[in-house]
Amino acid sequence: MATQHSRSAARIMMAPAVFFLLVWMLVPLCMTLWFSVRDFRPLRGGDNGFVGLENFVRFVSSSAFWPAILTTLMIVGGVLLISIVFGVLLAILLDKPMWGQGIVRILVIAPFFVMPTVSALVWKNMFMDSVNGVFAHLWRFFGADPVVWLSEVPTFSIVMIVSWQWLPFATLILLTAIQSLDSEQLEAAEMDGASPLSRFFYITLPHLSRAITIVVLIQTIFLLAIFAEIFVTTGGAFGTRTLTYLIFQRVLESQNVGLGSAGGVYAIILANIVALFLMRIVGKNLDK
Amino acid sequence: MARAVTTQRKALNTAVAWIIGLLIFFPILWTILTSFKTEADAIANPPVLFAFDWTLENYAEVMERSNYGRFLSNSIIIAGGSTILGIIIAVPAAWSMAFVPSKRTKDILLWMLSTKMLPAVGVLYPIYLLCIQLGVLDNRFALVVILMLINLPIIVWMLYTYFKEIPGEILEAARMDGASLKEEILYVLTPMAVPGIASTLLLNFILAWNEAFWTLNLTSVDAAPLTAFIASYSSPEGLFFAKLSAASTMAIAPILILGWFSQKQLVRGLTFGAVK
Amino acid sequence: MGRITLDKVRKAFGEVEVIPPLDLTIEDGEFVVFVGPSGCGKSTLLRLIAGLEDVTSGVISIDGADATMVPPAKRGLAMVFQSYALYPHMSVRKNIAFPMKMAGIPQDEQNRRIEAAAKALNLTDYLDRRPGQLSGGQRQRVAIGRAIVREPAAFLFDEPLSNLDAALRHGMRLEISELHKRLDTTMIYVTHDQVEAMTMADKIVVLQGGVIEQVGSPMELYRTPRNIFVAGFIGSPKMNLLTGEEAAKRGAHTVGIRPEHVTISTTDGAWKGTVGVAEHLGSDTFLHVHREGATDPMTVRVDGEFSAKHGDTVWLTAQEEQIHKFDADGLRIA
Numbered sequence: 001m002a003t004q005h006s007r008s009a010a011r012i013m014m015a016p017a018v019f020f021l022l023v024w025m026l027v028p029l030c031m032t033l034w035f036s037v038r039d040f041r042p043l044r045g046g047d048n049g050f051v052g053l054e055n056f057v058r059f060v061s062s063s064a065f066w067p068a069i070l071t072t073l074m075i076v077g078g079v080l081l082i083s084i085v086f087g088v089l090l091a092i093l094l095d096k097p098m099w100g101q102g103i104v105r106i107l108v109i110a111p112f113f114v115m116p117t118v119s120a121l122v123w124k125n126m127f128m129d130s131v132n133g134v135f136a137h138l139w140r141f142f143g144a145d146p147v148v149w150l151s152e153v154p155t156f157s158i159v160m161i162v163s164w165q166w167l168p169f170a171t172l173i174l175l176t177a178i179q180s181l182d183s184e185q186l187e188a189a190e191m192d193g194a195s196p197l198s199r200f201f202y203i204t205l206p207h208l209s210r211a212i213t214i215v216v217l218i219q220t221i222f223l224l225a226i227f228a229e230i231f232v233t234t235g236g237a238f239g240t241r242t243l244t245y246l247i248f249q250r251v252l253e254s255q256n257v258g259l260g261s262a263g264g265v266y267a268i269i270l271a272n273i274v275a276l277f278l279m280r281i282v283g284k285n286l287d288k
Numbered sequence: 289m290a291r292a293v294t295t296q297r298k299a300l301n302t303a304v305a306w307i308i309g310l311l312i313f314f315p316i317l318w319t320i321l322t323s324f325k326t327e328a329d330a331i332a333n334p335p336v337l338f339a340f341d342w343t344l345e346n347y348a349e350v351m352e353r354s355n356y357g358r359f360l361s362n363s364i365i366i367a368g369g370s371t372i373l374g375i376i377i378a379v380p381a382a383w384s385m386a387f388v389p390s391k392r393t394k395d396i397l398l399w400m401l402s403t404k405m406l407p408a409v410g411v412l413y414p415i416y417l418l419c420i421q422l423g424v425l426d427n428r429f430a431l432v433v434i435l436m437l438i439n440l441p442i443i444v445w446m447l448y449t450y451f452k453e454i455p456g457e458i459l460e461a462a463r464m465d466g467a468s469l470k471e472e473i474l475y476v477l478t479p480m481a482v483p484g485i486a487s488t489l490l491l492n493f494i495l496a497w498n499e500a501f502w503t504l505n506l507t508s509v510d511a512a513p514l515t516a517f518i519a520s521y522s523s524p525e526g527l528f529f530a531k532l533s534a535a536s537t538m539a540i541a542p543i544l545i546l547g548w549f550s551q552k553q554l555v556r557g558l559t560f561g562a563v564k
Numbered sequence: 565m566g567r568i569t570l571d572k573v574r575k576a577f578g579e580v581e582v583i584p585p586l587d588l589t590i591e592d593g594e595f596v597v598f599v600g601p602s603g604c605g606k607s608t609l610l611r612l613i614a615g616l617e618d619v620t621s622g623v624i625s626i627d628g629a630d631a632t633m634v635p636p637a638k639r640g641l642a643m644v645f646q647s648y649a650l651y652p653h654m655s656v657r658k659n660i661a662f663p664m665k666m667a668g669i670p671q672d673e674q675n676r677r678i679e680a681a682a683k684a685l686n687l688t689d690y691l692d693r694r695p696g697q698l699s700g701g702q703r704q705r706v707a708i709g710r711a712i713v714r715e716p717a718a719f720l721f722d723e724p725l726s727n728l729d730a731a732l733r734h735g736m737r738l739e740i741s742e743l744h745k746r747l748d749t750t751m752i753y754v755t756h757d758q759v760e761a762m763t764m765a766d767k768i769v770v771l772q773g774g775v776i777e778q779v780g781s782p783m784e785l786y787r788t789p790r791n792i793f794v795a796g797f798i799g800s801p802k803m804n805l806l807t808g809e810e811a812a813k814r815g816a817h818t819v820g821i822r823p824e825h826v827t828i829s830t831t832d833g834a835w836k837g838t839v840g841v842a843e844h845l846g847s848d849t850f851l852h853v854h855r856e857g858a859t860d861p862m863t864v865r866v867d868g869e870f871s872a873k874h875g876d877t878v879w880l881t882a883q884e885e886q887i888h889k890f891d892a893d894g895l896r897i898a
Binding site for chain 1: 298301302304305306308309310312313315316318319322335377378380381383384385387388390394396398399400401402403405406407408409410411412413414415416417418437440441444469494497498500501504505514515516518519521529532533536539540543544546547548
Binding site: 458471479480 | 637638642
């Protein structure tokens with residue numbers, strides 16, 4: 001709905017953003033693809049030539065690959081489960097009338113703004129430390145032996161740290177979605193004789209389904225890429241190596257760029273599968 | 289419709305919500321409190337919540353030892369620079385998409401979003417290599433550009449959703465009134481979109497401030513922002529709880545405050561307008 | 565001056581042709597109303613004249629000069645939008661001044677014109693307010709003020725009254741008509757409301773599906789509608805349209821009888837029927853009469869004092885000389 005003149009102006013105004021993002025996407029992507037089919041080790045002679053798909057095969061067949069996938073799935077799945085279940089409950093609670101709602105909301109959302117490196121460090125040292133951590137004090141208070149969190153239950157510990165950071169996000173989005181629920185619908189259901197529980201399952205939850213899907217997809221994309229939390233706490237030890245961390249180690253720690261790039265290609269494919277679903281939903285939203 | 293709720297019911301809601309809220313907030317509160325303790329109080333058994341000797345010595349020590357000022361200014365330059373650069377590039381693009389949509393607009397928007405989903409680790413080495421080759425490893429400007437590119441899709445999307453709410457008729461009126469494209473954007477669109485632009489600035493500043501992949505992997509000394517400053521405490525300094533807390537508090541305080549102001553925009557920005 | 569001619573103007577959005585080639589001449593000083601149901605292309609036509617949309621083919625000329633490719637601001641036209649499109653961040657004064665500022669008109673001349681417009685539109689006390697602090701009618705006046713100060717060759721109005729309530733709408737209708745008489749400038753006015761068209765226009769253009777169904781003065785359209793569409797669209801309440809036996813009797817496929825051209829009697833007449841709903845307007849009453857053997861009720865205008873209850877039996881007679889006849893294609897039979 002516009003004239004030729006404004007359309008050509010629009011194209012020019014869009015050009016910088018499109019150009020920069022195109023370069024940002026294509027150049028590294030092509031380089032990664034290029035490295036992934038070469039034996040490229042900067043510390044051992046640099047580029048040792050074309051090796052076909054060998055890196056891809058080696059990355060998958062390495063003993064670290066499947067455990068890394070499993071860890072990734074456990075962390076992503078665990079955080080999603082915790083943040084969605086508690087997010088829905090918290091959102092419903094926060095939607096209820098109470099005193100100081102605004103302050104509670106601020107308290108609940110705060111962890112999301114904490115730098116990942118800070119939250120990882122604070123949890124690691126001040127809470128999970130087996131001698132002086134808050135949890136150790138708590139355990140001793142109840143007469144139990146303090147847990148050495150990051151080596152005894154390392155994956156669970158990381159899930160806990162990351163959940164603490166992402167629960168606020170899920171809560172905030174679900175709360176926004178709940179507030180958009182027409183209360184007349186709930187009142188109509190109440191008039192129709194629906195119990196609070198069936199009102200939740202037949203009205204509130206279906207209304208939230210879209211927001212839940214969006215939370216799942218967005219968190220998945222961010223969670224697949226979590227890095228600082230592992231970097232700072234376990235450094236990938238005790239079986240907390242995720243796919244992202246494995247690739248990071250291959251590339252920067254063992255300087256095997258070819259192998260790491262092949263892993264990078266796998267990570268890109270994985271993220272794209274998730275992204276595809278997210279884009280569908282967001283795209284549908286655009287049509288409205 | 290608001291409905292009358294019994295006082296007991298409201299009191300119960302309030303109590304439960306406050307307990308949960310304080311539990312979730314506790315790690316932050318504990319960090320802030322510990323930052324004012326002496327190292328001995330910080331590891332006291334049993335722990336003390338408020339009844340300790342308040343001291344500022346941790347802050348003084350952190351400042352003195354690790355050149356906090358440089359990390360802070362790097363954080364401000366990187367987060368601020370990338371946000372402002374992003375806005376300058378994104379405003380015209382969002383204008384185009386919101387007011388002169390074509391059949392491809394939707395595809396371009398989704399494509400932009402898809403670049404955001406490219407896992408950073410997948411392109412870590414190429415970027416690392418490019419930075420070395422261009423001599424910009426550990427360089428603030430390089431990080432400004434990289435973080436701008438990472439957040440550009442979100443900036444464009446947020447501005448797009450805000451611009452879409454401005455009626456196109458107003459811009460058409462400006463066009464009929466003889467405003468050029470530049471005047472239309474400068475005198476009409478931008479002033480009307482000030483709240484939207486402000487919240488976009490805010491959210492992206494926060495995201496850039498907390499970004500901890502590129503800032504950790506592409507900096508060492510000169511360009512290192514607060515994320516790296518804190519990471520340097522992973523060990524063995526991390527065992528000094530009070531100093532760790534002071535450093536942490538200094539790293540998160542500015543952004544926590546900004547974050548509280550922008551909660552609403554956060555929902556919109558991070559869900560690309562899919563939840564309002 | 566403001567003579568606008570459209571020569572074979574055609575508009576298509578991709579494959580969809582919204583306006584097939586169309587010719588129209590608007591004379592200087594005329595008040596022309598484009599009227600039609602929503603989606604008939606009337607707003608698109610106005611936007612083509614404004615230059616907010618490109619024509620797909622054809623020529624638009626303003627005062628004899630080809631304006632087809634001229635950008636909107638250079639056409640010398642002013643537009644009043646349906647949503648008023650006021651700049652919310654500017655005061656009323658700045659809103660009105662904006663087009664003059666863009667045109668680089670000197671400050672004292674700007675002030676002179678603002679004062680004059682504000683006086684004419686009763687806005688003097690509101691010049692320093694923001695649009696958000698004004699009522700709907702006042703916003704409408706600001707939008708008009710912004711158009712007036714440009715001293716345009718023609719004013720374009722895009723459904724300007726549709727956001728106002730009924731009482732205000734009537735007042736603004738008079739104000740705009742008054743403005744036209746005073747300025748004597750061409751005005752093109754788009755509406756879906758045939759009452760606005762009838763009461764304001766010098767010339768009405770009835771559109772349907774992008775095609776001009778008829779052009780003429782309000783009374784021409786009322787007296788001699790060219791086809792069934794115009795007959796049904798112009799006039800309130802709607803013309804009664806009868807087909808079948810009644811039409812065949814008069815040598816037509818369809819006959820149309822306006823409610824005001826039916827006489828009613830409680831004793832005798834051509835058609836017997838029972839009274840359904842009666843809408844009392846005070847001065848007039850519209851009766852919906854169910855004729856024996858007919859499916860649709862017939863609307864009849866009677867005097868406000870006429871008393872009829874639901875279920876009463878009445879007789880109706882049409883005034884033969886006022887009956888409109890249409891053929892099978894819906895065209896008027898002369």
